[in-house]
Amino acid sequence: MTVRLQPEDFDIGAEISALTAGRTDVGAIATFTGICRGAEGVTAMTLEHYPGMAEAEIERHVAEAQSRWPLAGVTVIHRFGRFSPGENIVLVVATSSHREAAFAAAEFLMDYLKVSAPFWKKEERAGGDDGWVEARHTDAVAAQRWAADKPEAAE
Amino acid sequence: MTVRLQPEDFDIGAEISALTAGRTDVGAIATFTGICRGAEGVTAMTLEHYPGMAEAEIERHVAEAQSRWPLAGVTVIHRFGRFSPGENIVLVVATSSHREAAFAAAEFLMDYLKVSAPFWKKEERAGGDDGWVEARHTDAVAAQRWAADKPEAAE
Amino acid sequence: MKLVYFAWVRERIGKPEEEIDLPASVRTIGDLMTYLTGRGEEYAYAFENAKVIRAAIDKTHVKPDTAIAGAREIAFFPPMTGG
Amino acid sequence: MKLVYFAWVRERIGKPEEEIDLPASVRTIGDLMTYLTGRGEEYAYAFENAKVIRAAIDKTHVKPDTAIAGAREIAFFPPMTGG
Numbered sequence A, B: 001m002t003v004r005l006q007p008e009d010f011d012i013g014a015e016i017s018a019l020t021a022g023r024t025d026v027g028a029i030a031t032f033t034g035i036c037r038g039a040e041g042v043t044a045m046t047l048e049h050y051p052g053m054a055e056a057e058i059e060r061h062v063a064e065a066q067s068r069w070p071l072a073g074v075t076v077i078h079r080f081g082r083f084s085p086g087e088n089i090v091l092v093v094a095t096s097s098h099r100e101a102a103f104a105a106a107e108f109l110m111d112y113l114k115v116s117a118p119f120w121k122k123e124e125r126a127g128g129d130d131g132w133v134e135a136r137h138t139d140a141v142a143a144q145r146w147a148a149d150k151p152e153a154a155e
Numbered sequence C, D: 001m002k003l004v005y006f007a008w009v010r011e012r013i014g015k016p017e018e019e020i021d022l023p024a025s026v027r028t029i030g031d032l033m034t035y036l037t038g039r040g041e042e043y044a045y046a047f048e049n050a051k052v053i054r055a056a057i058d059k060t061h062v063k064p065d066t067a068i069a070g071a072r073e074i075a076f077f078p079p080m081t082g083g
Helices: A012-020 A053-068 A099-116 A137-148 B012-020 B053-068 B099-116 B137-148 C007-013 C029-037 C041-046 D007-013 D029-037 D041-046
Strands: A002-006 A028-035 A042-049 A071-079 A081-083 A088-096 A119-125 B002-006 B028-035 B042-049 B071-079 B081-083 B088-096 B119-125 C002-005 C017-019 C054-057 C060-062 C073-077 D002-005 D017-019 D054-057 D060-062 D073-077
Touching: A002 A053, A012 A028, A012 A071, A012 A088, A012 B012, A012 B028, A028 A099, A028 B012, A028 B099, A053 A071, A053 A099, A053 D060, A071 A099, A088 A099, A099 A137, A099 B028, A099 B099, A119 D007, B002 B053, B012 B028, B012 B071, B012 B088, B028 B099, B053 B071, B053 B099, B053 C060, B071 B099, B088 B099, B099 B137, B119 C007, C002 C007, C007 C041, C007 C073, C029 C041, C029 C054, C029 C073, D002 D007, D007 D041, D007 D073, D029 D041, D029 D054, D029 D073
Parallel strands: A002 A071, B002 B071, C002 C073, D002 D073
Antiparallel strands: A028 A088, A028 B028, A042 A081, A042 A119, A071 A088, B028 B088, B042 B081, B042 B119, B071 B088, C002 C017, C054 C060, C054 C073, D002 D017, D054 D060, D054 D073
């Protein structure tokens, strides 16, 4: 498990290589990259986090993903600081022998990052109408589905 | 839409960059990479395909994904030829403004690639026990779920 | 009519493709599989479990009851295992 | 007791953290929010819609009825919007 919070950008190819180098049991790699969007006049975004708790929450959910699915490796990187539209914000990489586990773990981790990891986004908008992003109800719904879901049997 | 069949390897970072360069409306990138595994004594794998039909089948399913979800871009690369364990075989990249569409499209495309795109894997195994890979029943089940699923509303 | 074969169908028949003239009585994909089965033991071996064999007409998946009239290229192959 | 604030809770209160001595009557997270609301209009503004405010004790999510006894650091913040 690799969990990193950092202001610096990340290199998806390098993170994948770190999880696959020297092993031949990985058949599936699912990744998710979240990017700062420039929609609705947003000119920049600042990501605030709770140091210490953010790492702990992410690590707790990575451990939960590892207990639900047969994963070979997991990497989560979440940036903090001020970003321009088009910049990377978050990366999740999950590897497994089969694709079902890799996809499910990546989605599970993104769903929980959204509602449970202590990060807050503030947008700067053209015209000076800055504001904190409101939590999406659909994110809460997405996270709740895992509470009911049993993981599928490993193959 | 980019669909390529090729013997050459691919560069995930470069394919992502090609879908995101110069635009700020992409908030989510889901990728899937399938890799030749060395499990159960497999020493190499040969991927045979039906030229012309393979491209057409993949393009048809990418178009279907684009009609189901609000996607910014889709890239599918499937290699053919002979591979050693650890080598890349297939890449799917789906981009969207939000993660639900990107994840769903990537999973949908992988599920259909498995059961509908005309590719066949033959494994070489230690001891000379070569053989064609049998289709997995779970792959057929995974593809069927999309027949019933309605896509979720775009946000 | 051009016939093309893939994977173990190709290996069992012993060739990747062939041109063939068909009698008018062969109207569907299912008829064609039956006809080919009678052409020799290599074909009989390839089609011995006909219900698992998939077919395409001009590079589009078809079912056994699909008519072959007008087809330029018909393909037979096992269930796909790509991805 | 150390209190820490994030995002618009921090902005409304006007500071990221503070040390505070609490009366013994403040037993739960909910009690603490009520107590802070009485400390001044900046606190009243921050906690005006108390049911949306989340809390953590020693960097673990907790609910309003959680007892604060033994806590070293208590955090208040809006619903999270990371990822």
